[in-house]
Amino acid sequence: MSEISNLCDVIIFGGHGDLAFRKLMPALYHLCNDGYINEHSRIFSTTRAAITQEEHLELVKTKLKEFLAQGQFDEAKFENFKARLHLVKVDLGNVESYEELSHLLGENPQRERISYLSTSPDFFGAICKALSVWRLVTPQSRVVLEKPIGRDLVSSRAINVEVLKYFEESQVYRIDHYLGKDTVQNIMALRFSNRIFTPLWDASNIDHVEITVSESVGVEGRWGYYDEYGAMRDMIQNHLMQLLCLIAMEPPCSLDADSVRDEKVKVLKSLRPMSAADIQQKTVRAQYTKGSSNGQIVPGYKEGEGVANSTTETYAAVRVDIDNWRWNGVPFYLRSGKRLRNRNSEIIIQFKSIPYSIFANKGSCISQNKLVISLQPRESIQLKLMNKIPGLSEQMRLQQVDLELNSPTNEERKPEAYERLMLDVIRSNPTLFMRLDEVEAAWKWADIILQGWAENIVPMKSYSAGTDGPTAAVELIARDGRSWHDE
Ligand code: NAP
Numbered sequence: 001m002s003e004i005s006n007l008c009d010v011i012i013f014g015g016h017g018d019l020a021f022r023k024l025m026p027a028l029y030h031l032c033n034d035g036y037i038n039e040h041s042r043i044f045s046t047t048r049a050a051i052t053q054e055e056h057l058e059l060v061k062t063k064l065k066e067f068l069a070q071g072q073f074d075e076a077k078f079e080n081f082k083a084r085l086h087l088v089k090v091d092l093g094n095v096e097s098y099e100e101l102s103h104l105l106g107e108n109p110q111r112e113r114i115s116y117l118s119t120s121p122d123f124f125g126a127i128c129k130a131l132s133v134w135r136l137v138t139p140q141s142r143v144v145l146e147k148p149i150g151r152d153l154v155s156s157r158a159i160n161v162e163v164l165k166y167f168e169e170s171q172v173y174r175i176d177h178y179l180g181k182d183t184v185q186n187i188m189a190l191r192f193s194n195r196i197f198t199p200l201w202d203a204s205n206i207d208h209v210e211i212t213v214s215e216s217v218g219v220e221g222r223w224g225y226y227d228e229y230g231a232m233r234d235m236i237q238n239h240l241m242q243l244l245c246l247i248a249m250e251p252p253c254s255l256d257a258d259s260v261r262d263e264k265v266k267v268l269k270s271l272r273p274m275s276a277a278d279i280q281q282k283t284v285r286a287q288y289t290k291g292s293s294n295g296q297i298v299p300g301y302k303e304g305e306g307v308a309n310s311t312t313e314t315y316a317a318v319r320v321d322i323d324n325w326r327w328n329g330v331p332f333y334l335r336s337g338k339r340l341r342n343r344n345s346e347i348i349i350q351f352k353s354i355p356y357s358i359f360a361n362k363g364s365c366i367s368q369n370k371l372v373i374s375l376q377p378r379e380s381i382q383l384k385l386m387n388k389i390p391g392l393s394e395q396m397r398l399q400q401v402d403l404e405l406n407s408p409t410n411e412e413r414k415p416e417a418y419e420r421l422m423l424d425v426i427r428s429n430p431t432l433f434m435r436l437d438e439v440e441a442a443w444k445w446a447d448i449i450l451q452g453w454a455e456n457i458v459p460m461k462s463y464s465a466g467t468d469g470p471t472a473a474v475e476l477i478a479r480d481g482r483s484w485h486d487e
Pocket of ligand 1: 146
């Protein structure tokens with residue numbers, strides 16, 4: 001038992017959708033059972049489906065068994081959890097259909113209300129409007145928006161304008177689930193609580209930064225969604241950009257939400273906009289073709305449902321330049337793709353070479369120091385340093401070894417990103433959520449590249465499923481005399 005937070009009503013719009021069952025319910029199950037949510041709080045799941053409360057509870061139970069990690073489902077804990085679960089029939093686009101929800105929430109008018117919009121963004125405006133029409137938006141209400149918030153600056157603005165007709169900006173929590181990962185939060189701890197990194201964290205000491213998010217899975221049946229977005233919109237504009245901000249931002253004056261977000265926005269506003277020539281030189285887009293993944297032959301992207309003529313990239317790589325004092329001349333290389341050899345997310349901070357090696361004629365080459373922040377599949381932080389190979393050899397032989405940061409913890413289990421984020425919404429702490437100006441600054445930068453791609457100024461490359469991606473991504477970084485960390 002850790003703490004009892006505010007009494008609240010959580011309403012999951014799209015409560016029978018994939019995300020709700022895969023991530024949100026497991027997060028709430030843990031938070032309730034670990035004592036973070038008041039036992040009198042209620043969790044409403046909305047659906048159009050004609051099912052009963054009993055059937056809803058059975059379905060949640062089945063899904064929890066499916067999506068909780070092995071050994072985490074517990075019958076007694078489910079009994080405790082299920083007392084808070086309620087089904088409510090809502091057709092998202094039909095304002096009349098919110099009547100039952102309105103009655104249920106009206107039973108506790110003073111209670112803090114968290115509306116989690118786990119739906120397509122097409123419904124965000126309609127849901128917020130319906131909540132307002134039924135007078136369900138109070139100063140204690142918060143609304144959580146799932147990604148994607150638009151597919152460019154214009155559509156993102158349109159969605160936000162709709163939401164902000166009914167909620168204040170301070171009530172809006174835009175999720176980027178990468179920010180809920182412990183190791184991602186640890187980037188701030190690492191940078192701002194360790195003096196040794198302070199003088200090293202700039203262009204005079206850092207050669208370049210790599211941010212990679214590779215997935216071994218394909219589109220998993222979500223062609224309708226994915227084909228509208230692609231790797232740049234689905235991953236780079238949001239998740240990888242947020243990671244870049246945490247690495248590049250100046251120390252905030254405090255940990256409060258606006259101080260942190262002010263610093264992130266400054267980074268986003270310093271991203272160098274790309275010219276047409278830059279887009280050709282510094283960006284790569286590609287689609288996967290048939291190949292072999294985990295020992296199985298898998299079809300190419302265009303063999304998916306209704307995407308035979310698709311021009312959507314399943315892989316994107318880009319060199320980002322940040323025009324400010326700290327980062328002038330330090331490229332950030334970002335890449336992300338689907339159906340790659342490995343599932344792997346990591347950030348590499350590569351330091352510059354030493355000015356001169358006294359070991360060169362002793363048969364040792366010196367590798368550059370690297371700080372490796374791994375987010376997936378394992379969360380870890382390693383500093384790669386040179387060290388003498390022990391022994392009596394006349395030659396001073398060196399090797400690169402890892403200094404690994406291990407945090408001892410009494411927690412039995414590492415919380416999932418969605419637990420952290422859901423709890424922060426309950427605690428009214430928006431630090432890990434994106435403010436409107438962050439979203440817009442990131443779109444402004446990405447839109448220029450997307451426009452160039454739409455005009456075909458960069459050819460679409462291909463890569464076989466199950467490989468490390470297109471060779472054009474290797475060439476992208478090789479043009480600068482560098483190579484990806486894993487090559
Ligand atoms: P989903 O399963 O496709 O949809 C969620 C719910 O929306 C459905 O269960 C459905 O509810 C309702 N809905 C769909 N069309 C409707 C319509 N025409 N009228 C009324 N209701 C309708 O979505 P999801 O995969 O859970 O994802 C939800 C959001 O999170 C999306 O924006 C997605 O991009 C984002 N997201 C998802 C994931 C993931 O892993 N799934 C990851 C990151 C972000 P009923 O049929 O029950 O009424």
